[in-house]
Structure formats: C-alpha cells, structure tokens
Amino acid sequence: MSATVVTACEGGVLTLTMNRPEKLNALTSELLGALRDRFAAAAEDPAVRVVVLRGAGRAFCAGQDLSESAVGDDLGAHVERYYKPLVLAMRALPKPIVAEVHGVAAGAGANLAFACDLVFAARSATFIESFARIGLVADTGGTWMLPRLVGHARAMGLALLCTPLTAEQAHAWGAIWEVADDAALADRVADVARALAHAPTQALAAAKHAIEAGWTNSIQAQLDVEGALQRALGRTDDFHEGVAAFGEKRPPVFRGR
Ligand code: LHQ
Numbered sequence: 573m574s575a576t577v578v579t580a581c582e583g584g585v586l587t588l589t590m591n592r593p594e595k596l597n598a599l600t601s602e603l604l605g606a607l608r609d610r611f612a613a614a615a616e617d618p619a620v621r622v623v624v625l626r627g628a629g630r631a632f633c634a635g636q637d638l639s640e641s642a643v644g645d646d647l648g649a650h651v652e653r654y655y656k657p658l659v660l661a662m663r664a665l666p667k668p669i670v671a672e673v674h675g676v677a678a679g680a681g682a683n684l685a686f687a688c689d690l691v692f693a694a695r696s697a698t699f700i701e702s703f704a705r706i707g708l709v710a711d712t713g714g715t716w717m718l719p720r721l722v723g724h725a726r727a728m729g730l731a732l733l734c735t736p737l738t739a740e741q742a743h744a745w746g747a748i749w750e751v752a753d754d755a756a757l758a759d760r761v762a763d764v765a766r767a768l769a770h771a772p773t774q775a776l777a778a779a780k781h782a783i784e785a786g787w788t789n790s791i792q793a794q795l796d797v798e799g800a801l802q803r804a805l806g807r808t809d810d811f812h813e814g815v816a817a818f819g820e821k822r823p824p825v826f827r828g829r
Pocket of ligand 1: 635638676678679680681702706
C-alpha cells in the first residue's frame with residue numbers, strides 16, 4: 573500500500589505530499605495522523621528548515637473524506653482528535669510552512685492551506701469553504717483564520733455562500749501570498765523553499781511566533797514579545813553571521829543556529 577503522505581527531505585526542505593489522488597487527497601484519519609506526526613517530527617529535526625505541503629494528482633485536497641466510517645457519529649470527537657492537534661502543530665512549528673495549491677482546495681483542505689504560513693496557488697486553483705453545503709461549519713481553524721486573512725464581510729460570504737474563491741481573487745483579497753502560472757507553480761515553490769532553507773531559521777520562527785501573538789496582545793505586551801525575541805536572536809550564530817556578511821559585503825551563510 574502506498575503512503576498516504578509521501579515525505580521527502582532535501583537541502584533543508586521537507587516536502588509533504590498528500591497522496592490519495594483518486595479521491596482528491598480527501599483526508600482520512602490515517603492521512604491526518606501522518607501529517608500531524610510529520611509536522612511534530614519536523615519541529616525536532618534540525619535538518620528540516622522549511623516544510624512544503626502539497627497534494628498528488630489533480631487537486632490539493634478535498635477536505636475530510638466523507639466516506640470514512642471511522643469518523644462515526646461524533647464529529648466533534650473527530651475534530652478534537654485529528655484536526656485540532658494538526659493545526660496546532662502547524663501553527664506552533666518554529667519553521668515556515670509553504671502551501672503549494674493546485675486544483676481544488678475544499679473544506680478542511682482549503683483551511684489546511686490557510687493554516688500554512690505562505691500560500692502559493694496555481695492560477696487555475698480554487699478554494700471552497702464548502703462546509704455549509706453539507707450542513708457543517710468551517711473547521712481546521714478556518715473561522716479563526718478567514719476573518720483575519722480577508723476581513724469579516726468576506727469571511728462571512730465565503731462561509732455562508734460557499735462560493736469558490738479563485739486563486740486570483742484569493743490573492744486580491746490578501747488570503748494568499750502569490751499566484752503562479754499552472755506550469756510554473758512547482759518550480760516557483762521550490763525556489764522559495766530553497767531560499768527559506770538558507771534563511772536564518774530562528775529569525776523566521778520568531779517572526780511567525782510574534783505575528784501570531786500579536787493577534788491577541790496589547791501593543792505593550794507585543795513590544796515585550798519583540799524585545800524578548802530580539803534578545804534571543806541577538807545571541808544566535810546567524811545574527812553574528814548576518815552582521816559580519818553585511819560588513820564584509822558578501823552573502824551570508826546562515827545555518828539556522
Ligand atoms: C471525495 C471527496 C471527499 C470522499 C472528492 N470525501 N471522497 C471535519 C470533521 C468531520 C467530519 C466532516 O468534515 C470535516 C471537515 C470537512 O472537510 S467537511 C468538507 C468535506 N469536503 C467536501 O465537502 C468536498 C466534497 N467534494 C466535492 O465537493 C468535489 O469533489 C470537489 C468540488 C472537491 C471536486 O469536484 P470534481 O472535480 O468534480 O471531482 P469529483 O467530485 O468527481 O471527485 C473525484 C473523486 O474524489 C470522486 O470519487 P469517485 O470514486 O466517484 O471518482 C469523489 O467522490 C472523491 N472525493 N471529495 N471529501
């Protein structure tokens with residue numbers, strides 16, 4: 573049996589490919605558990621400096637596998653057991669996560685993409701908050717993320733009307749970082765991931781942490797967060813390398829330490 577998540581790590585880039593192409597990578601318990609385990613392992617592995625999340629076949633991900641009997645009657649228990657730890661692991665990962673979205677990203681699949689730190693989408697990709705079509709509410713952090721990404725009015729429109737959002741529209745609304753031509757998407761993401769893998773990893777982690785903390789902090793508390801992070805970063809090898817390289821007018825060599 574082939575793996576539901578295909579894993580490859582090269583040059584500091586961990587690529588996780590959801591691999592149920594015949595079902596548009598619909599999320600089974602096995603796939604969700606595998607993703608959660610991979611993200612947890614990535615947090616501890618110094619060889620991983622950036623994660624790319626993508627889907628095999630013609631889609632990114634069609635959300636929860638609606639035919640999975642293991643979900644049972646208590647959807648809340650399923651969310652609690654699989655989706656919550658996955659999203660928390662992604663948001664807490666002290667390394668950037670890049671989503672490479674092509675085809676459709678529906679339901680939990682769309683919100684899995686939005687839970688990543690940078691979303692690159694193929695021009696033909698679509699995001700569908702399809703939950704209400706089957707009588708459910710957005711999950712996978714979507715109700716937290718969407719209003720922050722696109723604002724209240726647009727988040728409500730997406731959640732209530734389930735209107736597919738094109739990649740161009742998602743970009744225009746600020747929900748994703750970049751749109752690439754379909755044929756260029758994989759190369760574009762590979763280039764960005766390579767650059768991130770050579771960046772000062774701890775500084776990127778600090779940015780991710782601080783920006784997330786800022787959603788709930790006062791300006792005073794946030795200035796404290798920034799001060800504490802800057803204090804720690806000021807003691808890293810990468811900071812000293814960055815300043816030395818600047819002074820010597822050469823490109824820095826960051827090791828993520
Ligand atoms: C699928 C799925 C799928 C199974 C396509 N499941 N097979 C959390 C906790 C607990 C429970 C419930 O949910 C959640 C969160 C959620 O994610 S709820 C939202 C779940 N997702 C959806 O409602 C989307 C359902 N899929 C679709 O609407 C369409 O498939 C989209 C618009 C994604 C793509 O349409 P098409 O391009 O026309 O492809 P298709 O429909 O022909 O799908 C291809 C195959 O994939 C097909 O199988 P088959 O054996 O007939 O070829 C589909 O049945 C299967 N598939 N999504 N979520």
